[in-house]
Amino acid sequence: MAGITRLETLRFTLLCALAAAFLLTSRHSPAYADPPASNAPSSASTDLDYAQVRHVDVVQSPGGTWCIYTTVNHNDEGVGHYANAWQALDQDGNEVAWRRLAHPHVHEQPFERDKCDVSIPSSVTALVVRARCNVHGFGSVHVRVDMGMSEGNNFTVVREK
Numbered sequence: 001m002a003g004i005t006r007l008e009t010l011r012f013t014l015l016c017a018l019a020a021a022f023l024l025t026s027r028h029s030p031a032y033a034d035p036p037a038s039n040a041p042s043s044a045s046t047d048l049d050y051a052q053v054r055h056v057d058v059v060q061s062p063g064g065t066w067c068i069y070t071t072v073n074h075n076d077e078g079v080g081h082y083a084n085a086w087q088a089l090d091q092d093g094n095e096v097a098w099r100r101l102a103h104p105h106v107h108e109q110p111f112e113r114d115k116c117d118v119s120i121p122s123s124v125t126a127l128v129v130r131a132r133c134n135v136h137g138f139g140s141v142h143v144r145v146d147m148g149m150s151e152g153n154n155f156t157v158v159r160e161k
Contacts (some may be wrong), residue, residue, distance in 0.1 A: 048075035050139030051083040051131035053154075054110050058120075058127065058145055060160040066118045068097050072131045073110035074139075079103070084134040086113070091126040120147070 057069040074083035082104035088097040099115040120127075130142035145155040 048073060049081075049133075050074070050136050050141070051086075051133045052139050052141035053086065053129050053131050053143045054141075055112075056127075056129045056143045056145055056155045057158070058147070058155070059158045061116070062160055064160070065116070066120050067114050067116040068099075068118055068127075068129065069112055069114045070099065070129055070131070071110050071112045072101075074105075074131065074133055076104040076109065081135045082133060083131055086129060086131040087138075088115075088118075088127045088129045090120075090124045091128075096120055096124065096127060 051072060051074040053070060054073050055071040057067075059067045059069065061067060068088055070086045070088075072083050072086055076082040082101070084101050086099050086101070087095060090096050097115045097118045099113055101113060105111045125147055127145040127147065128142055129145065130138050132138040143154045145157065146152055147157055150157055150159075
């Protein structure tokens, strides 16, 4: 490798490391792509190999944005199979929030993680919060939040007063 300086080699190595880190943390990377549809759970599967949302608290902050606290349950086995994200969709299927889960929670089940500073327009009447794992994709056990109610089946909504 005549003509390549040590500094150029270090710059190239750093650039490769940054690119790899971006791909590993981007929700659009292949690591976060949905597995093939053939792995989709049967309707309302309660198999813990599929990520499940157990409870959702949606809390409005003083500035008008929201925090979504989501309790997820999954049979995490390690980095090869774990719940790696949850997503909140509005009544029309538009994404309102995405929360990446960066590591397995093998000994912490179920577990709660939040996403704050979420803008939820007043036109949103319902949220569907669903979880996914890095092997099977989205599970079929989700929580539907009626934004017009203060509480319901596995959810609460707290508005700023």
